[in-house]
Amino acid sequence: MKCALVAADGAVLHRETRPTPRAAGGRAVLDALLSTVVELGQKATAEGHRVRAIGVVVPGVIDAEHGTVGAENLEWVGTPVLAELQAAVRAAGSDDLPIVLAHDVRAGGYAELRHGALAGTTNSMFLPLGTGIAAAMVVDGSLVSGDGYAGELGHSKFIYGDAAELCACGQWGCLETVASAAALARRYTARTGRTVDGAREVMELLAAGDEDAAAVWQVALTALIDALVLYTTLVAPTRIAIGGGLIGAGETLLQPLREGVHARITFQREPEIVAAVLGDEAGCLGAARMAWDRADEEEKNV
Amino acid sequence: MKCALVAADGAVLHRETRPTPRAAGGRAVLDALLSTVVELGQKATAEGHRVRAIGVVVPGVIDAEHGTVGAENLEWVGTPVLAELQAAVRAAGSDDLPIVLAHDVRAGGYAELRHGALAGTTNSMFLPLGTGIAAAMVVDGSLVSGDGYAGELGHSKFIYGDAAELCACGQWGCLETVASAAALARRYTARTGRTVDGAREVMELLAAGDEDAAAVWQVALTALIDALVLYTTLVAPTRIAIGGGLIGAGETLLQPLREGVHARITFQREPEIVAAVLGDEAGCLGAARMAWDRADEEEKNV
Incomplete structure (x- = not known):
């Protein structure tokens, strides 16, 4: 905690x-x-x-x-x-x-919106790629709640056909099964039989030219591009901030996402794709910001 | 007009x-x-x-x-x-x-929200399946605008692999390429070489047991179920109202959509899937409702 x-x-x-x-x-x-x-x-x-x-x-x-x-x-x-x-x-x-x-992810999105990578936007998304994947959605100037249910982009299907794996949520082919930090490590091990020290080691292997790491990475990138294009088509963000453990990969992650989205969209408004800036403190800082905003609001109403 | x-x-x-x-x-x-x-x-x-x-x-x-x-x-x-x-x-x-x-589709959604099938909801969607497909999204009590860009579910990719066709929008595998009224007729003709009088005739052939009509219909249903599940996962509607020409199919369309969504979701909140009620007047009535609301607003501000 x-x-x-x-x-x-x-x-x-x-x-x-x-x-x-x-x-x-x-x-x-x-x-x-x-x-x-x-x-x-x-x-x-x-x-x-x-x-x-x-x-x-x-x-x-x-x-x-x-x-x-x-x-x-x-x-x-x-x-x-x-x-x-x-x-x-x-x-x-x-x-x-x-x-x-x-x-937690919505609070992180709120912190990025108020003080971070999404400041000044009215339509945007904070997408942390960590153990799991969920989105904080900013739509028409507000953080979306959906009665607490919205934003489960990680449990949306982007892998079709025989390649779809069963997700922990019970569905098949979820983004999270290929593009979370946990999935990268798990899929590398499943492919090679070699255990790795998390997504970080997969990224090191990728940088060193390991072909299995490259294959696992490519599947993750393709699904992420599909997810970002779909989100852009449906909700029209002007900026998408990627966070979570995987953003440690920096431009190795961001550059292909930008190129992939740019190549795919036609009539849509192209979003900036940037790194989130508040790191793993985003949720905690967002909780504090939300609490202060509530206190200010209650003071105003007294 | x-x-x-x-x-x-x-x-x-x-x-x-x-x-x-x-x-x-x-x-x-x-x-x-x-x-x-x-x-x-x-x-x-x-x-x-x-x-x-x-x-x-x-x-x-x-x-x-x-x-x-x-x-x-x-x-x-x-x-x-x-x-x-x-x-x-x-x-x-x-x-x-x-x-x-x-x-037009957002205005139709507004009419369905104020006086129609979505009345009383705070998270819902109006999805007309006509010549094209677009969604009017109601999120946290408001109709989503996304600066005018939001709701293009019809141009989201749900057909992957070799089956993906080029859409008029320039992307591949859009929902609209298989599940619009126009697509049903076009795909039936492409498959059989027989011209048909729109989606209505494809539905009649389906009812008469035509296997090609059944095949074309099944592809449309599968993509629609994928789209409704994805929308439910991302935005958590409690109700989805299907409109447009295809809703003429009634329960032939709605029942498999309900069963398909029910079978696919796991942790998500299950939406009601119903027919829109305002028909092809929805856009026109929505325009009037929006105009009245604006007039009332301006009167209040005077």
Whole structure:
């Protein structure tokens, strides 16, 4: 869990990383989240700050109406995260505070939109390519929610025919099965029998001229180009910011994506394709930004 | 050109259809539009009504900032439709009126959203399957514009490999190449050498057990299911309303789409798949609704 105390101007006063006790089950993960929030609040107070709002982002589907979260990775099913957070903050003796609960990729997109690679855009996309793939969509000036369900470009089908593999989500041929960092490593190993140290090693092999790495990479690029062209056709972004672990590849990734999209589109508006700039802090910073915006909003309404 | 005089409550006081002089070129089409607007205004006045606003929808890309339209079918390239309409209305002696310029499919979607099959939804899609295919997207409660570019699901790729055909848009394997009404007829003829009277005859042949019609139909259904699943995964609609000429097929079209989407999705929220209800008047009624809404808005701001 990436955690931070963030000032109104976005300055990070304190950052820390805590383990997520996944193996101990969903209740343990929730307890770890609650104590993190309470302890960070106490730390802020001890250092003379006033906590104005709390932002929590999770890799799951958020039911905004009920404040509940479904997150397969965390063993959360309809878990009442918002109510538990409110109770924990109250039990710790704090005043009621605005608490924002958001999706991690959407929060990252919000941070990129407000302070990062998507600043100034009204139609754009943040697409982190990490263990998984999901999109934060900015449409007509707003970050899309779709009641918490939108943006699952990683679970859209771009591999057809016999090449389509079964995805962890139960569908076949998802973008994530070939173009996530995890997929690159897995597919290289499946092809060669050699285990590799993640996508990073596949990229090193690619740079060294390894033909199997090149083949695995080409499949990922082709599917990504298909996905970017489709997104461009449907939602008309002016800028697409690629993030996640794979953006470590830099221009090796971006240049063929730009060329591929440019070659494929005809009547569509061509998007800039750039690197996201906030790195793996984007979700955490987005949570803070959302919390500050909520605090400002509530102040205005008082 | 479908034209109407529509009251504030949506009642259609007068409707008429006028020819679009396409063969005479873009200027002639524009002149026909201008005289239609002026003459309908005069008719309304003569019948004792006060015209409050004008809504014009076109099958093209609208630059909202400049009021210009690009529409291949009409030979319009950056054509200043809004300024020409304003000048024509002024020359006819009318007061300055709010004029709304919108995309035909998006206007149809707006009508379905306000008074039709999408009423009450906040995330949904109107997908007319006619000569062409485009989507009106409702996301987080608003009709998506994407600066006039969004919604081109018909020009998204769902046919891969050797089966992909060149689309009129210059791309390969677009949904429109297999699933539009025009494509059904064209593909049946290409397969059999027999000319048919549009998609309607292909549907009749299908009902009569014609195997070639069944094959052409199956390709269309498969691509449509791919498109609906992808849209559902990316934008999370709760309802999808199918319109256009092909919805004449009714349950022959809807039932396999429902079954196909149901069988394919896993974690996604399943959308209702229904028939649009406003038929080929949707665009015209949507234009009127948008015009009334603009008039109400301007009145509020005075």
